[in-house]
Amino acid sequence: MLRNRYIVLVEDDEIMGGSLLQRLELEGAQVLWLKQMVRALGAIRTPRKPIDAVICDIGLPDGSGEELFLTLLQTETPPPFLFITGQGGIGQAVRLIKSGAADYVTKPFEISVLLERLSLLVGNREQPIEDADFPPLMGVSVAARRIEALIVKAAKASDHVLIRGGPGTGKDLVARRIHDLSDRSAAPFVSINLAREADTEAALLGHAGAFDTVGEGTLFINAIGKMEAQVQAQMLERLNQEFVGRLVTACGNDLQALIAQGTFNSELFYRLTRIEIPIPPLDKRPEDAVWLLFQLYRKLAPRHAPQLEGISPLSEEAVRNHDWQGGGRDLRSRLLRGLAMARGPLLQPSDLFPEFLVGPNDMMSLAETREAAEKAHIIAALDRTHGQIGEAAKLLRIARTTLWEKMQKLGISGS
Amino acid sequence: MLRNRYIVLVEDDEIMGGSLLQRLELEGAQVLWLKQMVRALGAIRTPRKPIDAVICDIGLPDGSGEELFLTLLQTETPPPFLFITGQGGIGQAVRLIKSGAADYVTKPFEISVLLERLSLLVGNREQPIEDADFPPLMGVSVAARRIEALIVKAAKASDHVLIRGGPGTGKDLVARRIHDLSDRSAAPFVSINLAREADTEAALLGHAGAFDTVGEGTLFINAIGKMEAQVQAQMLERLNQEFVGRLVTACGNDLQALIAQGTFNSELFYRLTRIEIPIPPLDKRPEDAVWLLFQLYRKLAPRHAPQLEGISPLSEEAVRNHDWQGGGRDLRSRLLRGLAMARGPLLQPSDLFPEFLVGPNDMMSLAETREAAEKAHIIAALDRTHGQIGEAAKLLRIARTTLWEKMQKLGISGS
DNA sequence: TGCCCATGTTCGGAATTCCGAACATCATAT
DNA sequence: ATATGATGTTCGGAATTCCGAACATGGGCA
Known part of the structure; x- marks a missing residue:
């Protein structure tokens, strides 16, 4: 159950840590053993790969496991934490579990019991779909695995699918994979990008258009938000007739706004969105960026x-x-x-x-870089709040007077 | 002499400040009057336009003029500072002048005497070349004015000119202006970009090539670093013959490296570089970026x-x-x-x-942004120093142990 | 084997940042 | 004219960052 799982162990005691490490590795887990809070903080914040669970001692030489957990909580959802302690009490256990820690085990304990609770913890976490014919498509993060699961679900269904995601998120790859995994994979896969069509009506609905040529296959329509109102109406009509194919559509993150302003037909939207697959941007899943780097490197470097x-x-x-x-x-x-x-x-x-790369002696100091980054971000926040300093401070998660003082220091006026 | 000059006045005293403001404006200067050090710091660090001089009182409610000056000195060359004080002594005056302050005047003083010393101060600073037919080309910064002056010098001379600057720095605009201001302006201006030529030899030296068609005009050769060795040799030969035109060439910031590795002929380089015009990148002259924004806005917005x-x-x-x-x-x-x-x-x-623009509730906190910026910069510094932590700390201008601790915190390994 | 130079690591104290209370001022709405 | 909500501004104290001394460890080289 722990095989191929990635576990971070935060334990300064050599004997206890060594024992746990040995047993976890025997169970087939991959383990990162850290002995200080500061090290654990860095490793958990920017993991080399998704962490399935953290086994964390309370007592650490440079702080406590509780501090570590609470620090992580401030800015992200940490992986499941299982605390182990020789001391501590009900109060601490209650605090930690209420704060979202997964489990709390007091020493001494049987390692087998600990591993069992750990197995229950990671057992619920999604396993990658390991299929040689269909390797991972989006990455290795939790979000990527969720997309893969949604792809499988969509492939098994006959419902129309909407894929939502920004530029460069691989919407066409997802559409293709849905088709390949479905029982329509022997039928045609027809792809059309409305952003590149001069005459979308003819391309979709005309004689020998996409609706004709797809037959019982999959029709993938990218940039669906660019469809003119007239073509939307005709498409609704076409869908109300007998249409034996399967529709997969894709858009950016602006479709809601288009519907709100009447540019996109809400009835059509609902018809197209029986299943929705949102793809978060790559900068929200940094470990997928690294995964993709290595994938592309293997492909392109030779x-x-x-x-x-x-x-x-x-x-x-x-x-x-x-x-x-x-x-x-x-x-x-x-x-x-x-x-x-x-x-x-x-x-x-x-x-x-x-x-x-900058010229010799031209590298900015760390303080200058920090200041420039702060300035850009403050400007962005003020832009978002139309100059409202109090609201901008909330967005930035700093005190209002702190923001005011920083604006003075950095030379930013409010409007 | 002070007309159209931009003066920053840092003086908390209402009466003294009001008097100075009035006289400076009577002399035609544009004045920014600030009463606190923190305000002055922001305004001088990121000026709305280039500051010709700062008149600065020593005693300020939130610090001192000396502190302000020394703080600015840490990261940049401040504009000329003229200190005024009712107190102070020889020691302070010596310290400040030695640190680079331009002048130090003790109260009470005749305003006319102060203005005279100020005029001497700003009199040495370059005045923009105000010519309706030839408006500013590069911007309003000191660096931009220096380029304009070099353009005038180059236009008056007959020497070959090398323009050096990165992408988007306007090398072709500079070349054109040199030609327009020269006495060859009635002759042809022939421009050729070696990065875009399939056959550079034919384009330059062949029958009806650039050397033929330029006559007594100006031949501008962009991306000179891309010239093949064989063409370089032929060009040297051609220049040794009677060539009545004028050569202006341009390159990026890599020519020295090309010469060092033998890809570019050093003799040719010296022949081409009688006058050199370096164009600093736009991010080294932020006020030119703002100037250019407004120029382009006026041109494109209507x-x-x-x-x-x-x-x-x-x-x-x-x-x-x-x-x-x-x-x-x-x-x-x-x-x-x-x-x-x-x-x-x-x-x-x-x-x-x-x-x-980011999604709702997706804006990073200021601390996260600061941390990401620090991390990127540390990685860049370590890259520059090939993993040498001590050297990277020097580049970043922080203590070695501070860098080490930040690397731990941010999860960066050295190599 | 010893020396040199760099990293790894700790830590106390100085310096700086950040916060939140407090209060004056201003713009807008009623 | 008054109330409300926001900004402008100060400031003391808590929290955090940064520094530099100190010392152990390790790699490379003579």
Whole structure:
């Protein structure tokens, strides 16, 4: 049950830690053993891969497991925490469980009992669908696995599907996979992007249009929000007739607004959205960015940079930390450029992010960088709140007077 | 002498400040009057336009003028500071002048004497070349004015000129202006970009090539670093013959490296670089970015967004703060997109920087943003120093142990 | 084997940041 | 004219960051 699971163990005691490590590895788990809170904080905040559970001692040399957990809670949903302690009491247990900790076990305990509770903990977590014909499509994060599960669900159903996601999130890959996993996979897969069609009516509904050629297969319509009202009406009519194919549509994150302003037909929307598959942007799932980096590297490096031996750990960190507005497409084009520029045996951060290169003695200090980033973010928050300082402070999660003082220091006026 | 100069006055005393303000404005200066150190710090660090001088009292309610000056010195070269004080002594005067302050005047003083010393101070500073036929080309910063002066110098000379600057810095505009201001302006201006030529030899040196058609005019060769060795040799030969035209060439920031590795002929380089005009990137001169924003806005807004009434102050700040890797070209394309997207009467930051828009409740906290920025910068510094932590700390201007602790906290390994 | 240089790590104290209470001021609505 | 809600501004204390000294450890080189 623990086989192939990724467990973080936070325990400073050599004997206890060694025993747990040994048993967990015997059970087939992959274990990261950390002895200090600060190390655990870094490792859990930016995991190398999704963490299935954390076994955490309360007493640590540089703080406590409770502090660690509460610190993590401030900015994210931590993975399941199972606390172990020789001391502590009901009060602490109550506090931690109420705060969202998964379990709390007092020493001494049988390791077998602990492992059983751990197994129950991770047993509920989604297992990747391991199929050689259908490798992971979106990544390795919890969100990616959820999408894969939704794909399987959609493939088994006959309902129309709406895929929602920003640029570079792989909506067409998802549509294709739904088709391939369905029992319509022997029938045609017809794809059409409304953003690129001059005459969407003819392309979709005309003689020998997409509706004709798809037969009992899957018709994938990307950029559905760009469909003109007239074509929407005709499509509704067409769907009310006997339509033996299956519709998969895709849009960005603006369809709700289009419906609200009447540009998109809400009845059509409901017809198309029996099943919805939202794809979060890549910058909300940094471990998928890293996964995609390695996937693309394996695919592209042999041809574009055969001399390269791999990707440096710093590059991996840089990819994990980057704000991927342009999604997979951006990552792919950066990698291609990086492969062309790389000189040493390993791909370096400045190969992927040439903006890291600056002239000699021109690198900003850390304080300057911090200040510039704060300034940009404050401006963005003020923009969002139309100059309302109190609201902007809430968005930024700082005190109103702190924001006011920072605006003074950084030279930002409110409007 | 003070007419049209921009003076910042830092003086909390209402009477003294009011008098100075009045006289400076009578002399035609534009004055920003500030009464607290924190306000002055923000205003001087990110000026709305280049500051010609600062008149600064020593005693301020929230600190001292000396503190202000020394704080500014830590990260930049401040504009000329002229201190005024009722107290103070030789020691303070010596300290400040040695630290780079321009002058130090003790109260009481005749305002006319002060203004005279101020005039001497700002008199040495470059005046913009005000010519209706030739408006500013690069911006309003000191660096931009220096480029304008170099353009005038180059126009008057007959020497070959090399223009050096990154993408989007306007190298072709500079070349054109040199030609227009020269006495060859009636002759042809022939422009060729080696990055876009399939056959550079034929384009330059063949029959009816650029060298033939330019006559006594100006031949501008962009991306000179892309010239093949064989063509370089032929060009040297051609220049050794009677060539009555004038050469202006341009490159990025990599020519030195190309020479060092033998890809570019150093003799040719010296022949081409009698006069060199370096163009700093736009992110090194934020006030030029703002100037360019307004220039482009005036040019593009009437046609693309006639309903707009202007640019919000926050947008101006956002442009001033942005890291303009792609130079003017990036700014122009962002503005075009912004004009298309703008909804209200004023252009807003998220029109120019759509990445400021995030989903509801998805905005990062200020602490998260600060942390992500620090992490990216640390990774960049470690990349630059090939994993050497001590060297990276120096680049970042923090203590070695501070860097080490931050790496732990942020989950960064060294290599 | 010893030396040098760098990292790994701790820690106390100085410096800085952040917060929240408090109060004045201003704009808007009634 | 008054009430309300927001900004402008100060400030003391708590919290956090940063620094630099100190020392152990490890790798490379002579």
